Amino acid sequence: MSEATTASVQVQKSPASARWVTSIRTPVLVWLVIALAVAIWISLSDMPAEILTYREDIIYLGGQHVELVAWSGGLAILTGVPIGALLSRPAFQRVSEALLQGFNVGATIPTLAILALSMTLLGIGTVPAVFGLWAATLLPIVRNTYAGLRAVPQHLIEAACGMGMTPAQMFWRVELPNALFVIFGGVRTALAICVGSAPLVFLIGAGGLGELIFTGIALDELPMMLAGAIPTALLAVVTDFTVGRLQYYLVPRGINPLR
């Protein structure tokens, strides 16, 4: 109660402009420092030029990488949210905790091992790669969807029911919107894992920026390795930023602690 009060007071006291400044200040400083470091590095070494000789590879493999992430991440969202929602239903109450424990155990399996297992089942190429990444990405989405829906206060559900909402209306109009912030948190974590794990799928013949990284390591070719590593890092940052913005704008203001 007191938390809620302080929060509302803060919201009322800080005008939009002030909030904008506080939310932007830290990243801006970090970015300025990074930009400065990069500028010094470019002017002092011939490494950038060497990296840029791989430009065509970066574009082709980068496209492949994004495609892999989009498929596996997209499928993980499309399956993970419904699974989490299903597990949160009263009918599944008995089995849901056990199933989530199963998912948790699954999450301790290293991504590399999942990819190896998926290769034994499905062979090499894009399909086993997408399947492996999907399996590694799924858990945070299922877990957050489940937790977010279960955390919707009981009295909201009682109010909704008492006012004559059908179970479906209660889910779509009350439960899901109120769990949305937590679900987005899960998607954000999951996509970060997905982008970070994606270079590994080169090992089962699915290409992606991992090809430059692993070949660069094998040949002891630093520029080649960086040509894979830097775009992978940028992709991770951009993905996280994009999902963060989506979370900011898509979750209604009334339940969005960021706004």
Added chain:
Amino acid sequence: MIRLEHLTKVFNTPNGPVRAVDDVSLELPEGEICVLLGPSGCGKTTSMKMINRLIEPTSGKIYINGRDTDATDPIQLRRSIGYVIQQIGLFPNKTVADNICVVPDLLGWDRKKTRARAAELLELVGMDPAAFMGRYPKELSGGQQQRVGVIRALAADPPVMLMDEPFGAIDPINREVIQDEFLRMQQALRKTIIFVSHDLDEAVKMADKIAIFRSGRLEQFASPDRLLANPANSFVESFLGSDRALKRLRLVRVAEAMLTEFDALRGDDPHARGKVVLEESGLPFAIVVDENGRPTGCLAGNAEAGVDAKVGDLARPVRATISTDADLRLAVASMFAQDMPVLPCVDDGGRLKGILTYRSVVKSLASAEARE
């Protein structure tokens, strides 16, 4: 009108069946507020939730305006009954306007019409629609949330409302204000209301009828005045408390208790007449009024004066008056606080209509008892 007939609810718990509600029958006329009152776990909330079928009765029947609720689809039934819960239950993802319009939206009303209705209801509780329609619940104070919770239940204009300790989560000062506001609204709206409470003072203030519950059984169902005057058994008596006579003060209006046959003095009356009036009435004070009949002072019996002194010169100023519309609780409080054993009772224009003394208060409580 709401009628409960032999309503029973048995819950099966690991420790065997529990009769949460045991053969409860009552009938509430249209437009009245019935407060279900009792200690926690007495079955009052369970009884209320059976009315909109959030809990299905084990046996017994419920009729709303003559219609058996069992024969109505529960979803349709709930949409036709206003529902307010203790935690208010405003949806944090929806704006104030969308919260108020939940039931009208479920009923598929025209959007323009529902938002106009929301604005009208906000105005009814003194909240500026322009400022509040677009806000989210977290941007409201506790009292504002409570008001929105109540008008949300009124949005589709249901004839019947269920309120589960609707003012329980709010500080005492704001609670009084919202209760008064709600009673004012109820005077115009005349809803039939089942109101769950564990607060006797709230019940006495709000109720047309009070139903006292103990472990699932209805102990007494009566008007507040009758309940306080004639508790049906020792449980009800102890639940009402040994100060129940004081609680009844709230139920009697000053106009019903005041003495109307008395002599008022004028400022230019001679002191001798004052003395006569005081002696005849046997009261410690006599009230002095001006030419418009407004009380200006009071003359004490021990005032020392010469033969040709005027009453106006000797009278002391009146420290307190009471409106004839006020309840006796306020009147007695002001008699104690201002040490006014004779309290002038005035109408809206401030004109003296009667006087209140300790004896008249006691007599009016006794006569209320005799009325039963």
